[in-house]
Amino acid sequence: MELMKYEGEWYVWTLVITTILFVLIMPKKNLTWVGIFITIVFSSGFSWISDSIAGSLIDLFDLAKKQTIEPGDAMLISFVPASIATIYVNFYKPHKKWIFAFVFTLLCFVLELGLVKSGYMVNNDWNTWYGIPVYFTLFRFFFPWYLQLLSKNLSNN
Numbered sequence: 001m002e003l004m005k006y007e008g009e010w011y012v013w014t015l016v017i018t019t020i021l022f023v024l025i026m027p028k029k030n031l032t033w034v035g036i037f038i039t040i041v042f043s044s045g046f047s048w049i050s051d052s053i054a055g056s057l058i059d060l061f062d063l064a065k066k067q068t069i070e071p072g073d074a075m076l077i078s079f080v081p082a083s084i085a086t087i088y089v090n091f092y093k094p095h096k097k098w099i100f101a102f103v104f105t106l107l108c109f110v111l112e113l114g115l116v117k118s119g120y121m122v123n124n125d126w127n128t129w130y131g132i133p134v135y136f137t138l139f140r141f142f143f144p145w146y147l148q149l150l151s152k153n154l155s156n157n
Contacts, residue, residue: 006064008120012072015111019083031090035150039089042146043082051077060126063115072120084108088139089147101140108135 023036031039054060063073088104113128115121 006066006070006072006120008115008118009064009072011114011118012076012120015080015114016072016075019080019087023083023086026087026090029090030092030147030151031086036086036090038150039086039146040079040082043085044078047077047081054126059124061124062122064120065122080111084111085138085143089143089150092144092147094144097140097144101136104139105132105135 023040028036055063063076064070084104084107088100092100109128109132112121112131116123116128
C-alpha cells in the first residue's frame with residue numbers, strides 16, 4: 001500500500017486528519033460520545049452508498065483518476081462527510097437553522113472544489129456546484145430532523 005501516489009492526495013489526508021481531530025477535541029454540545037459514534041457510523045454508511053451510486057454506478061466523478069478504491073478514497077469517503085455531519089449536528093442550534101445550513105453548505109462546496117482543484121477528483125458528468133442543493137437539503141432539513149430523532153432515542157434509554 002503506497003500513500004501519496006496520486007495528485008492531490010495530500011489534500012485528502014489533510015482533510016481526513018483535520019476533521020477527525022476536530023471531532024475528537026470539539027466541545028460536546030448536542031451530542032455525547034454515543035451520539036457521535038452513531039452519527040459517524042450512520043453518516044459514513046450514507047456517504048458510501050451515495051458516493052458509490054454517484055461515482056461508480058452513474059460515473060459522475062472519479063477519485064484519484066481511477067475506477068478503483070484507493071486508501072485515500074476509503075478514508076475520505078468514510079470520515080470527512082461523517083465528521084462534517086457530526087460537527088454540524090453537535091453544534092446545531094434550531095434558532096440559527098438557516099445560518100447553519102448556509103455555512104455548512106458553503107463549507108462542503110469549498111471542500112469539494114478543493115478536491116477538484118487539487119486534482120484528486122475528476123468530474124465526468126458532474127459540476128461541483130451541483131452539490132449545493134444536495135448539501136443544503138441535508139443541512140437544512142435532514143440533519144435537524146436526525147438530531148431530533150437521535151435526541152429522542154438517546155433520552156428514552
